[in-house]
Amino acid sequence: MARTLPALAAVLLLCPALGGCVAAGAAAAVDVAAVPVIHRDVFDAIWSTVTGRDCSVVRLDEGLTYCRPIQPPPRPVPYCTRSLGSVDCWQDPQALPRPIPPQVADGPMTLTPAQEADRTRRWPPL
Known part of the structure; x- marks a missing residue:
């Protein structure tokens, strides 16, 4: 009995270490x-x-x-119009003479709500 007590104590002390490996x-x-x-x-x-x-x-x-x-938010898209033999682009379309000529490309001027949500998303996406 005296011999089994130290062995039992050793086993009990080593069990947490074995669990740590697992x-x-x-x-x-x-x-x-x-x-x-x-x-x-x-x-x-x-x-x-x-x-x-x-x-x-x-x-x-x-x-x-x-x-x-x-x-960062995307830069504003330039306003491009046709001219004789080329395309001119303007940062501020309000500075153009009236009537404002039509734009060359008919694309979106801002991000869609889905694109803006993706740009500013947090993780995890909840």
């Missing part, structure tokens, strides 16, 4: 599975959720910054 393996498996699925490991997901920014170690691997920079 937990580390499980954490590594979760990290490995998270990178292809959410493009970040577990720490990146927690950090991104806390800061609200899109941060990932995958971005570092691609040679980018750790967190995605906040995108």
Whole structure:
């Protein structure tokens, strides 16, 4: 009985250490599975959720910054009109003589709501 007590104490003291190995393996498996699925490991997901920014170690691997920079709004589109043999572009169409000539390209002048939401999105996208 006196001999089994130290052995039992040793087993009880070593059990948490063995559990630590299993937990580390499980954490590594979760990290490995998270990178292809959410493009970040577990720490990146927690950090991104806390800061609200899109941060990932995958971005570092691609040679980018750790967190995605906040995108500035796009510059205003110039107002381009036809002239003799070329196209003239103006920053302020109100400075043109009246009547204002039609624009060469009929494209959107601003971002759509979906594009603006993507530009200013937070992570995770909730």
